[in-house]
Amino acid sequence: MGKRLTKIYTRTGDGGETGLGDGSRVPKTHARVGAMGDIDELNAHLGLVSEHLKSTAVEALTDLAPFLDRLQHRIFDLGGEVSIPGFQLIHDHHVDRIETELDQMNNELAPLENFIIPGGSVLIAQCHVARSVCRRAERSLIQLGESDTVNPPGLRFLNRLSDFLFVLARYCALKTEQPEHLWQKDDEPSAG
Template sequence: MGHRLSKIYTRTGDDGTTGLGDGSRVPKDSARVAAYGTVDEANSAIGLVLACPLPDDVRALLTTVQHQLFDLGGELCIPGHAAIEDADVERLEQQLDHHNEALPALKDFILPGGGEAGARCHLARTVVRRAEREAVTLSRHDAVRPQAIRYLNRLSDLLFVLARVLARADGHGEVLWVRERR
């Protein structure tokens, strides 16, 4: 496993650059750093979901997702590195289908809410969606494997479905958008 951090601060980033996994240095506001930084933020948001009481299957799924997001962050941090595969995207799709089949069809837009776990899941969904946008931005001038972008796209969809599942499991129900409020 490479180097272990024995000292947290190095002062090497004081000049506004940061080191990538391949040893090269880039500006801290580069598209690559934005992409893997937002994946890290998404992982933290999922950690907030995991801090809530959850059904065991959802907890296991989100724990696996956290590991995969860490891998994906590594893929984005090391140019040319591959970590997320087609099979990872397919497993997300299988989980999407599994969790969505018991839900009623959507007739209205849903607002973020529905209890603490559901609301946190909605927050994680929006951060994952931003990570996807950042990865697409990066892909416009650097190589990004399509599996990475597809993974983030499916994950945001899965988190939407899980937010619906969790809102119902909490007993709060989904918060529907009411078009005519006046």
């Protein structure tokens, strides 16, 4: 196990730089730090989704919470991977596992006939928030990859995770018997 933090503040970042996992220092505006922050934010939102799942009275949803808890550990791994250039913790089998869970839920859903507007319940809306933050984390990692090396399975992991979260939102609507909020065309005549 690595170093244990005994002191939370070090004052070494007060000048606008931060330390990476390999000991190097970079500006806090560096693309790598941005990607790490977006991945961290994603993990926080996924934690909210997991806690909402645990608090439902629907067994099919509470049964998914342990998988989301495991995903949080893998997201933490991805953040560690990004903080240490050249390090790899996310592999294709992690992506495969997300696909398996996604497919199982999707098999129970009706075909999608229109765009979905986030909402219906706090749980469903939180799934969509996590999904949109996941997309941002993916874009941040792609941006980092334009100037530095990133692990391709990590990119696939985020891409598939955002798909998973979209399907999870729909699955939560199904299992909690909430109607999906479908996009509606504006029927009002335009002004002017």
